[in-house]
Amino acid sequence: MLFRPREWALLTQPRAVVGFVVTLVAVDALLAIAGVWTTALRSAELLTAAAIVMSGAICVEAMRRLGLPQGMVRDLLGTWWIPVVLLLPPVYSLIVPIPLYLLMQYRIQRAVVFRRVFSAAVVALAGFSSSTVFHALIPGPIILLDGVTGAAGKSALISGEGIGAAILCAVLFTVCNTVLITGAIRMSVPEEPRRTTVWDSESLLLDAVEVCVGLIVSLLCALSLFLLLVALPPVLLLQRSLLFQQLQTAARTDPKTGLLNAVAWERVAKTELTRALRTGCPLAVLIIDIDHFKKVNDTHGHLVGDQVLLNVATMLSQQLRPYDVIGRFGGEEFVVLLPGADMAEACRTAERLRTQVGRMAQPINDITITVTVSIGVALLRVHGRDLLELMAAADLALYRAKDSGRDRVCLPVATTAGVPVRSVTDPPTDSRGS
Structure with missing residues (x-):
């Protein structure tokens, strides 16, 4: 009826x-x-x-x-x-x-x-x-x-x-x-x-x-x-x-967040990366993951989880520059391309995103939900020279952030002659220090 x-x-x-x-x-x-x-x-x-x-x-x-x-x-x-x-x-x-x-x-x-x-x-x-x-x-x-x-x-x-x-x-x-x-x-x-x-x-x-x-x-x-x-x-x-x-x-758009979907983001990212390699400009990739998102879904339901996902996507978009490229990578993960960002700028941006999401109180259906994010950062030429290498490096950095306690920003561990070393600006645990 x-x-x-x-x-x-x-x-x-x-x-x-x-x-x-x-x-x-x-x-x-x-x-x-x-x-x-x-x-x-x-x-x-x-x-x-x-x-x-x-x-x-x-x-x-x-x-x-x-x-x-x-x-x-x-x-x-x-x-x-x-x-x-x-x-x-x-x-x-x-x-x-x-x-x-x-x-x-x-x-x-x-x-x-x-x-x-x-x-x-x-x-x-x-x-x-x-x-x-x-x-x-x-x-x-x-x-x-x-x-x-x-x-x-x-x-x-x-x-x-x-x-x-x-x-x-x-x-x-x-x-x-x-x-x-x-x-x-x-x-x-x-x-x-x-x-x-x-x-x-x-x-x-x-x-x-x-x-x-x-x-x-x-x-x-x-x-x-x-x-x-x-x-x-x-x-x-x-x-x-x-x-x-x-x-x-x-x-080209993810229906739940309005961001680029993974395929469209990858297409734009490859174009920007090719331009950065040709001109010698710096470039960074961030992978952002909402911490304990499954707990939000299990406790409050998937509709509330979808609203949290949308709110986080909106906040991330507001904190980025107009020419930065953000997309939904899948599940509760987002991916961001930062054209022209060196290591210091990428870490500052990632830290700003982490802080703003953590401060955001989300009133949904008479309840207030707060979430945090973990972020992995990778730099062109430092951690890879193509998109696949950068994504893999940022993903490893994200796992470092998760293993270190979540709600933090991490860079990947680089290798030289098979011996693990950290980049000179990579902090011991995360971008906030241990």
Whole structure:
């Protein structure tokens, strides 16, 4: 059944998230009831809503055929939300998302039900708010009774004032939608950095494209619904290109942490290593392992363990330079490439990572979890001249750190003429001293 509480999984979320989702859905429901009660239905508006839903359904079906990556996916469905906002009375913005999100749930991907409902509620509330503002600014008729066939008549949208208000309200819709979703993410995962969830350049570009295409579709619909046949193919092509790019990214990304997977990291690392050998620049490799991670899984469950894994990955990423390369090596291990880092810089970086992870308190499901990491460091030309040798040396250094008591940084033991020696900067036990 659709509404079994266990399928919603809402009660496993923080209380703030539960309250936010329930409040949002309740507000949408009350507004929809009031809107249906007070809005007079017009045949032209009903036909326009049906045509937009049909166009959106074709896009959803195209997504199913191409396939979707795991995790958060960007699509161009805003292309169809914006015409609803601008062309139809506000109540339609509360109703039109329902069939399309039901179609996404059953034709594309069975997401957690409360998340799907929340996404629809966010689009509905953002659309209702923006549509209310637009129709207050432009009170004239948007869809004419004869506009469906393209007969004589002029929509209030086809004017300088109408287009200016449309741009304003399309941007307002996008901002409201983004803020509501980001608010839920911040309440669910407080450690998530704001820049990765809101205003990064790629998201801004996609939002701008969505607004522009949505405005073009709105103008075409205001002239005649038959022009949807002209707008649909370019929208499908744009959506296909966007999803294809995301599928390519997903093939390189670890689904639990969002970092590069082992294959993608190795490909990038080999390129950087070749460049370092050619130019003579230093380079270092770190292998990072979460200490006693199995105990976290056994004590609190694998879902909590996955959250700890994500939190550690996020912390590590925040502490590295933009051009450092981090990936998930497997299990609870991470691997980092530090271009341009000599031995002193590599040890300082590794020690900073170890310290920051150890200080991080992770509140998860009303419990606070702290973990430590052990780190092995290897240097190009000192411990090896290819990636395989560096990884083997860093792995040996990691074992030294584990054997020495964990929560420390170690360098490998080098050999000269078969006699074990330590590098001159390698401390007796770890980078903090014994």
